[in-house]
Amino acid sequence: xxxxxxxxxxxxxxxxxxxxxxxxxxxxxxxxxxxxxxxxxxxxxxxxxxxxxxxxxxxxxxxxxxxxxxxxxxxxxxxxxxxxxxxxxxxxxxxxxxxxxxxxxxxxxxxxxxxxxxxxxxxxxxxxxxxxxxxxxxxxxxxxxxxxxxxxxxxxxxxxxxxxxxxxxxxxxxxxxxxxxxxxxxxxxxxxxxxxxxxxxxxxxxxxxxxxxxxxxxxxxxxxxxxxxxxxxxxxxxxxxxxxxxxxxxxxxxxxxxxxxxxxxxxxxxxxxxxxxxxxxxxxxxxxxxxxxxxxxxxxxxxxxxxxxxxxxxxxxxxxxxxxxxxxxxxxxxxxxxxxxxxxxxxxxxxxxxxxxxxxxxxxxxxxxxxxxxxxxxxxxxxxxxxx
Numbered sequence: 212x213x214x215x216x217x218x219x220x221x222x223x224x225x226x227x228x229x230x231x232x233x234x235x236x237x238x239x240x241x242x243x244x245x246x247x248x249x250x251x252x253x254x255x256x257x258x259x260x261x262x263x264x265x266x267x268x269x270x271x272x273x274x275x276x277x278x279x280x281x282x283x284x285x286x287x288x289x290x291x292x293x294x295x296x297x298x299x300x301x302x303x304x305x306x307x308x309x310x311x312x313x314x315x316x317x318x319x320x321x322x323x324x325x326x327x328x329x330x331x332x333x334x335x336x337x338x339x340x341x342x343x344x345x346x347x348x349x350x351x352x353x354x355x356x357x358x359x360x361x362x363x364x365x366x367x368x369x370x371x372x373x374x375x376x377x378x379x380x381x382x383x384x385x386x387x388x389x390x391x392x393x394x395x396x397x398x399x400x401x402x403x404x405x406x407x408x409x410x411x412x413x414x415x416x417x418x419x420x421x422x423x424x425x426x427x428x429x430x431x432x433x434x435x436x437x438x439x440x441x442x443x444x445x446x447x448x449x450x451x452x453x454x455x456x457x458x459x460x461x462x463x464x465x466x467x468x469x470x471x472x473x474x475x476x477x478x479x480x481x482x483x484x485x486x487x488x489x490x491x492x493x494x495x496x497x498x499x500x501x502x503x504x505x506x507x508x509x510x511x512x513x514x515x516x517x518x519x520x521x522x523x524x525x526x527x528x529x530x531x532x533x534x535x536x537x538x539x540x541x542x543x544x545x546x547x548x549x550x551x552x553x554x555x556x557x558x559x560x561x562x563x564x565x566x567x568x569x570x571x572x573x574x575x576x577x578x579x580x581x582x583x584x585x586x587x588x589x590x591x592x593x594x595x596x597x598x599x
Contacts, residue, residue, distance in 0.1 A: 241534075246535050259455070260392075281417045308421055317368070363544075488516065516584035
């Protein structure tokens, strides 16, 4: 015969101070874990949302990022003739030659300066970013010292608002627009005219990459292989989405550290739950003896105390979710080991992440409650009834 679940709820409510303190300790452990998972999920989402399945990114052979690559204008002209490249309404290949460099600007988190990505781009490059839109102002005009900045930069850099001027390269640049790339990495970039940026950074012919559009999804692998096999070009071509997906490694150290800290805290929380349940067993010795007299088996008592521990931890898991929920959609940034610049993104606390947190808490409760539950089940009837 099983002990009614209401018995466990009643005990948790009656001992509300102990219940709340133990649940709060578990909640803090869960909150740390969920904050790390939300951070990693936000960064991963930003990279995965960047790029088009039809776009192919071309770097110099051996280059691992746009920052370390150098594509010449001659190579750019040669690859434009590839038959696998899509053409626009006027019959021109949909290709964008681009320059990527790093500039230093003071941000809200680093008043002394933080690295940000500046991208020199051709007008065709706008059309290849399908999710891109201007939320304030306008696009920059080619040939002018004008720039547009990602919405995350506009939030995090005090001097990067519409109408302001940023000083980098050989002078000042007028901010004429704020761009919104959805959840993509574009929000962390500053865009300007390719030739103007190339002149400012003394790179008239040593540019970074070429972005091109394949005719259809089936043609993408063939286009990648064709470019990689062309010895005249000496380039490394890959899908744009694959390139950005590989950059999620930036979050690996933070993910490892966060999970490590969470595990250390989890050990402490498990012991706290264990102590709470041992104390409950000690205080409720006569109850246990009475339950045995009423005909409840040792197995029923073991399961009841074990379940009570899991419920207590589940409450802590719910509190942990409530503690971390305000982080959802808060903008933060992390330095990328690939671009050596800050990547801005939003914390993303999803239902799946909260479910993981509650499951993690209940696992702590199961570990912490198993031995006290066994101790309760092993109590002899007469011994339990005599205990005060």
